[in-house]
Amino acid sequence: MPKPFTPKVVTANALIEGDVIYLAADDSWVRDLSKAEVITDEAIAQIRLLDAQARPAETVGVYLADVKLGAKGAEPTHFREDFRRTGPSNYFHGKQAEADA
């Protein structure tokens, strides 16, 4: 039996700023994981990934990341994705600081 498909988001780094971005349902890039489109169907995930990869002038390194659905939308399942959505732990820099601004 193949493994069941787990929910995904399309994510990348922004070309100019280099920061973490996620693909939203309206095709825009958002900086907040909870606003990302959560994809639960494998075929759709592959198409959304192709869509995103077709926009190379906006992004670097597009991939599908595992998420779970929480009360406020997508949440990471792995600590690496948690750091990506938050920022470093030694300084209050990156996403965590932008959210406050």
Place this chain on the structure above:
Amino acid sequence: MYRYTEFDTAFIQERNRQFRAQVERRIAGNLTEDEFKPLRLMNGLYLQLHAYMLRVAIPYGTLSSAQMRQLALLAEKWDKGYGHFTTRQNIQYNWPKLSDVPDMLDALAEVNLHAIQTSGNTIRNVTADHFAGAAADEIADPRPVAELLRQWSTDHPEFQFLPRKFKIAVTGAPNDRAVIKAHDIGIEIVEQGGKQGYRVLVGGGLGRTPMIGKVLSDFVAQEDLLPFVEATVSVWNLLGRRDNKYKARIKITVHEHGIEEIQRLVTERFAETKAAFNGADLDLFAEIKESFGAPAFRNAPEDDFAASYEADPVFRSWADTNLAEHKAPGYAIVQVSLKAHGQTPGDASADQMRVLADLAERFGHDELRISHEQNVILPHVHKSDLPQLHQILKAHGLATANIGKISDIIACPGMDYCALATARSIPIATQIATRFDELKTEHEIGDLKIKISGCINACGHHHVGHIGILGLDRGGVETYQITLGGDATETAALGERTGPGFSYEEIVPAIERLVDAYVANRESADETFLQAYRRLGMAPFKEALYETEKKNAEAA
């Protein structure tokens, strides 16, 4: 110090102009990322977890005050007000925007700095003993050799697409402070029959397959150095495993073919390379050597130093820990710790960089060094200036008296920044430092080097730490393995794994148990952790790590 010639200046300007055009084409959508990536890597620009990272070369770790001030300017103008000094004597900026990088490179070029060959499969920044030109135990200053190698390797047409990266380190002293045995090529200046030459090691390296370098030649004559190194890199360039990047480094080539076969091939190739050098390299070497002349040391009384040493216990503690012996009478080598307890190892704010630049200008013959241990060195300070210098360092959070102690930790950026990391390093380092500062046992514990890497690539040199910590991802959980008995000096050794790893929460208490076991078992306060480990072996430390834990669990 070496000053750029017109050729150097024109070369860097041209390279920056090319990269600016490449960035413009990438942003305009005329280059894909696959096309652009090798171009940006050639210019030191990585993409990490949260942003781009620009790695700037600090050749053999030597900086003037003007260069340090420019590094501060970059941190302030295009980054978040700080920079991170690395284990290869470079500086990394963690937050630049792609569109700003060409301006950053132009600003660096103003002070003869660049980011060329700080990445990619090329010969990287040539590193050297951070006490070069100042150490009392030195045969000769290793920096002219490093500068010669830098000029030879920069844009070398044969070596722009090597099987993998290639790192060279040089020491001019028998006491190895440049970790030459863990480099692709390690060079030691030696004397034989009254003549200076080089002992050349090959095939050392850390990473996923750590190896200690082997002797390729016990004595290479001064005039043969470049052809000999060129022959070595050239042999590997043909032989190196391009089929598998994890087997591509020269250490694997040496391991697979054996050192005798490599020696034979290098000797054969050397006959050809030697014939191709016409002596221009020797003229160049003579010129370079002149530019590294010693500063004009002064003769002055040391009374101020003696008086402060007597009267001020804070100064005394700092002097005992952070100063090293200088070759000139009345002088000291000052090691400025970038490891204030609880701070990120190797980070300096723009303000701190400016203070260090000012101090170098005022008291230090305008010279600064970056050590592979991620500290800053003022190599030439007269002892009479030390009390005043210490006051200024103190006022800027730079007077931590912990060089060589348990909180003077090497740590890679780990998963807080690095896209390759499998776990965090920085918070482990800051927590260990904070813990032992709270216990106030740091000086009682004595010399102990902890080195932490956040993945098996080993940028944090964990294999050669007296205590090494390696962060891994085990089933989606940060897990830390411990190695003991590593050594980065002339008696280099790879640490041995203690056993199963520890979780993020468990690792700091585990280190504390290890250190307690050392203190309980050492013969006297003079026996260092490494000496005790060599005498006692793994058993008492293993027991402290695992048996105590079991007992605690049973008691609970």
